[in-house]
Amino acid sequence: MTKNNIEDMLASYDKNNLTIATVCSHSSLQIFNGAKKEKFKTLGIAVGEKRKFYDAFPLGRPDEFIMVDNYKEILSMTDELREKNTIVIPHGSFVEYLGPENFLKLNIPTFGNKDVLMWESDRNKERKWLEAAEITMPEEIKDPEKIDKPVIVKYHGAKGGKDFFIAKTYDEFLQRIKKGRSFTIQEFVMGTRYYLHYFYSPIQDDAYKLSKGSLQMISMDRRDETTIDEVQRLGSIQELEEIGIHPTFVVTGNIPIVMRESLLPKVFSMGEKVVEKSLELFGGIIGPFCLETVVTEDLEFKVFEISARIVAGTNPYVAGSPYSELIQPDLSTGRRIAQEIKYAAKQGLLQEILS
Ligand code: ATP
Numbered sequence: 001m002t003k004n005n006i007e008d009m010l011a012s013y014d015k016n017n018l019t020i021a022t023v024c025s026h027s028s029l030q031i032f033n034g035a036k037k038e039k040f041k042t043l044g045i046a047v048g049e050k051r052k053f054y055d056a057f058p059l060g061r062p063d064e065f066i067m068v069d070n071y072k073e074i075l076s077m078t079d080e081l082r083e084k085n086t087i088v089i090p091h092g093s094f095v096e097y098l099g100p101e102n103f104l105k106l107n108i109p110t111f112g113n114k115d116v117l118m119w120e121s122d123r124n125k126e127r128k129w130l131e132a133a134e135i136t137m138p139e140e141i142k143d144p145e146k147i148d149k150p151v152i153v154k155y156h157g158a159k160g161g162k163d164f165f166i167a168k169t170y171d172e173f174l175q176r177i178k179k180g181r182s183f184t185i186q187e188f189v190m191g192t193r194y195y196l197h198y199f200y201s202p203i204q205d206d207a208y209k210l211s212k213g214s215l216q217m218i219s220m221d222r223r224d225e226t227t228i229d230e231v232q233r234l235g236s237i238q239e240l241e242e243i244g245i246h247p248t249f250v251v252t253g254n255i256p257i258v259m260r261e262s263l264l265p266k267v268f269s270m271g272e273k274v275v276e277k278s279l280e281l282f283g284g285i286i287g288p289f290c291l292e293t294v295v296t297e298d299l300e301f302k303v304f305e306i307s308a309r310i311v312a313g314t315n316p317y318v319a320g321s322p323y324s325e326l327i328q329p330d331l332s333t334g335r336r337i338a339q340e341i342k343y344a345a346k347q348g349l350l351q352e353i354l355s
Contacts, residue, residue, distance in 0.1 A: 006351050009109055013085045015345045019043050020338060021062075021086045023071065024050050026093035027310050027334065029060030030318050034334030038342050043086060045074060060318075071097040078107045087111060087354065089337055091310050096159060109354040111337060115282040116308040123156065123184050126306060133277035135270060135303050138294075139187040144173045150188040152249075155181045161225060161249030176246070189294040189302045194259055195221050195313045196291045198271045199336050202284055203349050207327075208268050212279060215271050217264075218288070218333050219321035221313035224253040256316040258323075259295075266301060274306065286353055287340065288314070288333050310337065 020035035022028050024046040032042045036059065044054070044062035047070065054061040066081075068074060074081075075098075081088070088094075088110045095103045100121055104114055119125045130137055141151055147170050154164050155178070166188055167173040177183070199216045201207070207214035228247040234240060237247060259267070270291060278285040285308055292305040314333040317324065324331040344350045 006109060006354055009082060009107075010350055010354075012082070013109075015085075015350070017041070017085055018341065018345060019084045019086045020089060020341070021045060021066075021081065021084075022089040022091060023074075023094040023097060024054070024062075024065075025097075026091040027312050027315055028062075028091070029054075029057055030315055030332050030334035031089050031091070031310070031337065032062045032334070033060045033318055034332050034336070035338040037330070037335050038338035040338055040341070041084075043081075043084065045071075047071065072099070072102060074098065075102055075106065081108050087341055089310070092307065092312065095309070109350070111341065111354060112287045112309060113283055113285065114355040116278065116285050119278075119282060120306060120308045123154075129277060129281060130274065130303060130306065132281075133273040135273060135291075136301065138189045138302050138304050141185040141187065144177075144185060145170050147173055147185070150190075151185050152188045153177065154184050154186065156183065160251045164249045165246055186304065189296065189304065191294040191296040191302070193222050194257065194293050194295060194301075195223060195254075195311065196267055196271070196293060197221070197288065197311060197314050197333060198290070199288050199333065199340075200271075200275045200285060201340055201353075202286055203344060203347070203352050204340075208272070210272055210275055212284075215268065215275060216327060216336070217267055217271065218324045218327070218331070218336060219314055219317045220257055220259060220323070221254040221316060222257045223251050223313065224255055225249045226252050251312075254313045254316055256321070263295070263299065270301060270303070286355075287337060310334070 019041040021043040022031050024044045035042045042062040044065045046065050046067055051065050086108055088108050090110060100117055119129050127137060141147060147167060150166055150168050152164055152166055165176045167176060197219045199218050202213040205214050207216045228249055231247045275285060288310045290307040290311040291303050293301045293303050295301055310333050318332050320330050340353060344353050
């Protein structure tokens with residue numbers, strides 16, 4: 001959507017009566033809770049019986065629901081949503097359920113810069129962006145015959161690590177690869193995983209300053225992935241592989257974590273470079289984003305993925321994290337999003353943070 005288009009839509013909006021909406025899944029409890037804390041009206045878009053479980057969490061329950069048979073119906077509800085002065089908050093499931101092409105067509109003011117999707121959803125473009133920002137990524141192995149160390153094979157379009165596998169040799173690769181699916185092979189980085197939750201504001205200067213706006217680091221997590229994270233309870237991976245049991249990487253939850261304080265300058269420097277390059281390439285990665293990293297024994301970060309919106313790893317921190325407590329008590333990423341919208345609405349800058 002062009003800037004003009006957004007400005008036209010916002011022209012009819014009552015800026016003192018905005019509604020924050022999202023799809024009822026992923027990080028929606030946190031998004032609604034944060035919006036309520038900032039005194040916004042909230043609206044949940046839900047399929048089927050999902051609504052019921054929100055009754056158990058009154059402070060994360062949206063004020064109102066719109067029920068749909070499938071998420072694509074949202075595309076035909078844009079008039080109704082705009083009448084309610086709605087701003088939509090995208091999250092991973094929102095984009096996935098709607099489909100990236102439909103998400104790009106969504107004719108409702110949406111938090112963040114939709115143009116990031118083109119750079120994030122294509123692994124080659126993602127690598128181009130991150131390497132241009134001088135971020136170290138795991139080595140990519142283009143020719144499977146050249147596998148001479150542990151690698152991870154990732155299928156394109158697979159969500160949440162589904163069917164990914166580890167191979168140590170070309171033979172192992174041949175045994176496991178599923179025909180007909182496109183894939184990327186990456187060096188398997190040995191180390192500890194940290195998923196870093198940043199927030200970039202192009203309109204506020206009161207944090208880690210960048211060429212335009214400023215950067216915060218709100219929290220970090222480690223994903224709990226089945227079966228890789230628990231498989232050793234049954235025996236060594238080697239033993240299990242011998243009887244045909246292979247570890248998998250399906251995300252089931254998130255674990256709070258903090259990092260050695262001496263590594264934080266590197267964390268900010270990486271975030272800074274990613275944002276500065278994004279400003280150059282496509283007008284900036286606005287709002288929350290996550291760098292998914294492995295820290296090696298030499299204390300080097302290798303970034304294997306970027307998520308360009310709120311990640312579910314922020315969910316352990318509905319009431320703040322050890323880092324966000326140092327910004328403001330009780331600050332979640334969901335609340336930080338609501339604050340950015342509130343500030344922009346007050347200053348007449350909404351068109352700078354929506355697309
Ligand atoms: P999502 O979109 O949910 O982030 P995805 O399907 O794109 O997931 P990745 O995040 O790239 O998948 O990888 C899934 C998991 O595999 C990671 O959380 C991590 O545990 C492991 N992993 C990925 N890349 C590497 C790597 N190069 N070295 C070691 N482990 C890795």
